[in-house]
Amino acid sequence: MLAVSYKVPVLNAGELPKQNIRDQVYAVLRDRMYRGEITFNDRLIDNELAAQLKVSRMPVREALLQLKNEGYLEGTSRGFVLPQFTPEDIANMFEIRLLLEPTAAAASCSHATVEGLGRMKAAVDQADRAHQKADVLGYISANWAFWTAWVEMVPNDRLVQVINRLRDHAQVVRLATLKDKEYRALSLARTKEILEAFLKQDPEDVKDKVAHNLRASAASYYAKLQSELDQKGTAPAQEPAAPRRRSRQG
Numbered sequence: 001m002l003a004v005s006y007k008v009p010v011l012n013a014g015e016l017p018k019q020n021i022r023d024q025v026y027a028v029l030r031d032r033m034y035r036g037e038i039t040f041n042d043r044l045i046d047n048e049l050a051a052q053l054k055v056s057r058m059p060v061r062e063a064l065l066q067l068k069n070e071g072y073l074e075g076t077s078r079g080f081v082l083p084q085f086t087p088e089d090i091a092n093m094f095e096i097r098l099l100l101e102p103t104a105a106a107a108s109c110s111h112a113t114v115e116g117l118g119r120m121k122a123a124v125d126q127a128d129r130a131h132q133k134a135d136v137l138g139y140i141s142a143n144w145a146f147w148t149a150w151v152e153m154v155p156n157d158r159l160v161q162v163i164n165r166l167r168d169h170a171q172v173v174r175l176a177t178l179k180d181k182e183y184r185a186l187s188l189a190r191t192k193e194i195l196e197a198f199l200k201q202d203p204e205d206v207k208d209k210v211a212h213n214l215r216a217s218a219a220s221y222y223a224k225l226q227s228e229l230d231q232k233g234t235a236p237a238q239e240p241a242a243p244r245r246r247s248r249q250g
Contacts, residue, residue, distance in 0.1 A: 022059035025049075026066055033072060033168070036140040036175055038082065045079035072168060082171070087225065090173065094218045097166050102211040104163055105194075106203035108153040117198060119149035124188075124195050131188050136179050139188075143174070146191055150198065173221045183220045190216060 032038045046064055050057040064080050067073040073080040085093075108116075123146035130138030147167065154160050177183040190213040197205040 026063040043079040102207040105210040106207040109203040109206040
């Protein structure tokens with residue numbers, strides 16, 4: 001495995017306080033994770049990253065340890081790697097996301113701004129172009145921008161923090177499914193449906209569309225995983241159980 005090569009702004013350790021350098025390295029690495037530019041084949045090694053970023057080793061080490069403590073990376077005998085989640089881990093994450101994200105999206109729709117909707121529309125256009133060019137990383141980046149645009153309009157900051165953390169850990173699903181042209185096309189279609197519901201200012205429709213997207217994303221991931229298991233002749237993957245629907249009162 002090789003250390004990841006980055007095209008990033010050069011950080012000068014002599015011009016910025018150590019704390020700021022660590023924060024900037026942290027932000028660079030998180031951004032690369034969001035965009036799918038760090039994969040499960042990549043190994044992040046502090047001294048090699050420090051050389052690439054032209055900073056000292058210590059702030060890079062601190063940024064990597066922070067990412068490890070937050071669950072974004074796992075430590076190994078030589079460097080750090082993306083965590084390998086089990087199918088049960090993924091199922092649990094989808095179950096929690098299904099309980100939180102549809103309601104959050106409805107609240108976002110109720111508090112939507114012209115600027116926020118514009119960012120969502122621009123992200124969908126970017127995703128469409130990336131899909132047509134078979135630009136997987138470009139599509140993942142646009143998909144992330146779309147999701148970020150509506151999450152930023154959610155009025156509950158604590159809810160946003162929880163959703164962001166769960167979404168961060170869903171990178172394994174994006175990397176597994178969005179490389180496939182068919183799955184990517186379905187993802188794009190669902191994203192356009194969510195945008196349309198936002199533009200209609202229909203919170204209930206937004207809620208339904210986001211829930212549908214999560215269930216479809218989970219199904220795509222498990223179908224992809226099952227296909228790989230079939231090729232290896234191993235046991236079938238277990239799909240996540242959908243959360244129970246509560247009956248409406250009144």
